[in-house]
Amino acid sequence: MIPPPLAALTSLHDTGADWPSLDVVWRVLTLQDYNTRLVVMSTMILGLASGLVGCFLLLRKRSLMGDALSHATLPGIGLAFIVMASMGGTGKHLVGLLVGATVTGVIGVIMVLVVRNTSRIKDDAAMGIVLSVFFGLGMVVLSMVLSMPSGHAAGLESFIYGKTASMIMQDFLLLSGVAAIALLCSLLLLKEFTLLCFDEGFGRSQGWPIHGLDIILLGLVALVTVVGLQAVGLILIIAFLITPAAAARFWTNDLRNMLILSALIGGVSGWCGASISALLPRLPAGAVIVLVAAAFFVFSLFFGKTRGVVRTRLAMYRLKRKVGRQHLLRAVYEIQEAACAETGKPPANIAIPFRDLLLHRSWSPAHVRQDLRRAKNEDHIDQFDGQSLRLSESGFGEAARITRNHRLWEIFLITHADIAASHVDRDADSVEHVLSPDMVRELEQRLDLDSIPESPHYISPQKDRPHDMVR
Amino acid sequence: MKTKSYNSAKTLPADDHSPQAPLSIHDLTVAYHRKPVLWDIDLDIPEGKLVGIVGPNGAGKSTLIKACLDLIPTASGLVQVYGQPYKKQRAMVGYVPQRESVDWDFPVSALDVVTMGLYRDIGWFKTVRKKHKEIARSALDRVGIAHLADRQISQLSGGQQQRVFLARALAQDATLYFMDEPFAAVDAATERAIVTLLKDLKNQGKTTLVVHHDLATVSQYFDWVILLNMRVVAAGPTEEVFTAENLHRTYGGKLTLLAEAGHALSQIKRP
Secondary structure, three states, X not given: OOOHHHHHHHHHOOOOOOOOOHHHHHHHHOOOOHHHHHHHHHHHHHHXXXXXXXXXXXXXXXXXXXXHHHHOHHHHHHHHHHHHHHOOOOOOOHXXXXXXXXXXXXXXXXXXXXXXXXXXOOHHHHHHHHHHHHHHHHHHHXXXXXXXXXOOOOOOOHHHHOOHHHOOHHHHHHHHHHHHHHXXXXXXXXXXXXXXXXXXXXXXXXXXXHHHHHHHHHHHHHHHHHHHHHHHOOOOHHHHHHHHHHHHHOOOOOHHHHHHHHHHHHHHHHHHHHXXXXXXXXXOHHHHHHHHHHHHHHHHHHHOXXXXXXXXHHHHHHHHHHHHHHHHHHHHHHHHHHHHHHOOOOOOOOOEEHHHHHXXXXXXXXXXXXXXXXXXXOOOEEEEOOOEEEEOHHHHHHHHHHHHHHHHHHHHHHHOHHHHHHHOOOOHHHHHHHOOHXXXXXXXXXXXXXXXXXXXXXXXXXXXXXXXXXX | OOOOOHHHHHHOOOOOOOOOOOEEEEEEEEEEOOEEEXXXXXXXXXXXXXXXXXXXXXXXXXXXXXHHOOOOOOOEEEEEEOOEEHHHOHHHEEEEXXXXXXXXXXXXXXXXXXXXXXXXXXXXXXXXXXXXXHHHHHHHHHOOOHHHOOOEHHHOOHHHHHHHHHHHHHHOOOOEEEEOOOOOOXXXXXXXXXXXXXXXXXXXXXXXXXXXXXXXXXXXXXXXXXXXXXXXXXXXXXXXXXXXXXXXXXXOHXXXXXXXXXXXXXXXXXX
């Protein structure tokens, strides 16, 4: 380990990054060095554990609690060093430091709970206070330790940002143990944790020890945080807990899948992050790992299968276009129907004036023109010259089908309101757009209809029209 | 109405089919931040009744239910379920919390939520088995949404979510039910389905307490009423207790104001 003054010196002369050679990249990727292997495996296992635990932390809406906990570990590290140094050792015994970190971390969490339960201060404020006070205290203790004459304290500050290079076999075993505990708890207590996160009131009414479960969950968070201090550092460990879980949420609506996915994302982030940080040792490992996890998150945010922004926006856009098209075609059909009814004929594909279409519903001309252009591109409109328009053969068929579905729904809603309300909770206007062919068949059977029924309600009269075509 | 027998309560075993009241509350007082919200509640709920808990906002209706279920600390008093403390009788009690009390964006399906009613039976560390899922499915069927079993809960309408909560309580197979505002913001079809379900439970001899907001439907839905406004104003069979006078005493200012307005209107002499 480079002592701080020397490190500062090298970074002063450090101009530009020295990129690793292909040979080095290959050695890191194939885990050929013992050290790299150890670090990469350790960080990957940490990622698995934090991905699992993070899911529950996220769903319990206690993300900030994890942050308070991790910041509260700092004074513990300093104090543990002082205690151990005063007992005659070097003070840098890893397990001792981590025990110290755990103790103050847990005290921090207890302080949050005490502040919340005994005063009217809310969760977020309580956590904010505890987080910053403990971190401040930690910085004070740490600077005291660093100015201690023994001089062995150098490197303690790596707990703040994480330093994977300093990891040894002991860390690997520790991380594996914690990961095993996290996995075991997630498997055995899946049902209990689900209840805790979803509906604690109901859980308590059933006699589940909600406080006990909360303590187990926070205990897991504390374990992952403390063993993750070395790799990721106490400032960023919370990101490593929450980010994989948040990313996984975009891909699935099932908690079990979310847990698996979150663990995978955490593991891969740890692996990639540690590899990159092994190649570019000047970059703080914690930051690189968190950035890789963040990349997963951003990708999921946009492209996630169930809730990704792109997908939902695209689905919304498609639905909007579909609704627009269907409204247009139905309006045209209704106008045609009314015009034909006047002459006593069945509805036929006759040309209608553009003005009639505008009056039929309160649409803006620009909006209707846009819909018409789209319909023309889809070959639903045969001709439109700005004054009158005519549907194509396929457009007329589609218009008839849409109108029929719409009216079937209206009748269905009127005659079978109970069933309809439990099947859909939308009004007929939008329901037709989600109607499946099966549903239409069921409707036809139920209502004993197969032709296009008359609209069960009055179609709004068109003002200013020379010939009133109201049925 | 009240035949308190504090002594015999302790000696009778829980599974003895004694004529104990399903729920008896003795001198219950609940306080939030030093301000009492429920004062000296004394109630004995008879078996097999469909009980409406009615009162203005902030009257402590939900608090009463939560205090009975040990969800909030009580300042004093004693709650007994079939003559025993609630802690010993959890298996006999079903609970439907307010719909808004949970995050419906949670990554579980309707069926998953209903199986939560069985978690107690399943026990620590064990996983949900096929037979539990079948029980849950039939509970969903009873509330008419079996076809939505695999739907994620955020994709359900408000009424459907309420039905999921009711199905979860049904899966508990209790004999005493507490329901916190099951009729709040549901569609007409769901309201009818809930009423049918409540009547069903009553016909099976089960006792149900329902926090209710709509005064217009009280006498139609419930055969027993508790009028609550921080204390019990009146409690008993609906036809005896649900009177204009008792409502005045329960709703105090708000209804009095309305009554005065009505009175004033009736005094206007029309030529």
